[in-house]
Amino acid sequence: MADPETRADPTVLLPEAEVRRVVDELAARIAPVVDDQTVAVVLLTGGLWFAADLTRALARAGAHVRFDALWLASYGDETTSRGRIDVHAPLQRSVQGRKVLILDDVFDTGLSLAEAVRIMREAGASEVLTCVFARKPWPLPRAPEPDFVGWEAPNRFLVGYGLDHAGAWRGLADICALD
Ligand SMILES: O=P(O)(O)OC[C@H]1O[C@H](OP(=O)(O)OP(=O)(O)O)[C@H](O)[C@@H]1O
Numbered sequence: 366m367a368d369p370e371t372r373a374d375p376t377v378l379l380p381e382a383e384v385r386r387v388v389d390e391l392a393a394r395i396a397p398v399v400d401d402q403t404v405a406v407v408l409l410t411g412g413l414w415f416a417a418d419l420t421r422a423l424a425r426a427g428a429h430v431r432f433d434a435l436w437l438a439s440y441g442d443e444t445t446s447r448g449r450i451d452v453h454a455p456l457q458r459s460v461q462g463r464k465v466l467i468l469d470d471v472f473d474t475g476l477s478l479a480e481a482v483r484i485m486r487e488a489g490a491s492e493v494l495t496c497v498f499a500r501k502p503w504p505l506p507r508a509p510e511p512d513f514v515g516w517e518a519p520n521r522f523l524v525g526y527g528l529d530h531a532g533a534w535r536g537l538a539d540i541c542a543l544d
């Protein structure tokens with residue numbers, strides 16, 4: 366089925382089985398550094414699918430983290446960052462004095478993650494760890510780099526597994542490219 370906006374068909378880059386393998390590998394690396402006082406914070410909306418899978422993989426590995434959400438948006442319906450991050454909804458509970466593990470689907474310009482880290486520090490988190498499913502290449506240094514990266518993605522516009530184009534395609538189980 367073609368994208369309603371671009372008329373392009375998504376090309377599979379990372380099939381569902383590989384997505385699952387990447388999540389399990391991330392959980393194995395992260396489980397030793399989190400505990401039941403750690404708050405996993407998903408960046409909505411795109412991070413939801415990854416965060417749901419990762420927290421369950423962590424639980425299978427014996428790590429039962431707490432969970433909260435921060436709703437950020439920078440892309441709107443565009444395929445390039447607006448360079449400005451809007452906070453649509455804050456955390457539900459205080460993270461004062463707690464270790465936070467920020468979870469997001471993709472790291473591109475790095476602006477969303479940097480803003481989320483800033484917000485967590487300002488909220489008094491004792492430590493802020495960051496994890497993204499996919500990291501895209503970027504010609505300039507990005508700060509901070511994520512602590513945990515699942516998959517090094519090519520420089521293409523990704524959809525699926527939470528990633529959208531104008532609200533479409535988030536539910537695809539594979540990660541695909543639209544360009
Ligand atoms: O590294 P960056 O250039 O900041 O890009 C990464 C962000 O872009 C997407 O969010 P978007 O703003 O599109 O909102 P969404 O989560 O609702 O898709 C994605 O979910 C990341 O949060």
Ligand SMILES: Nc1nc2[nH]cnc2c(=O)[nH]1
Nearest residue numbers: 473521522523528529530
């Ligand atoms: N859907 C989507 N959102 C992004 N935000 C930053 N990079 C991307 C991307 O490749 N795809």
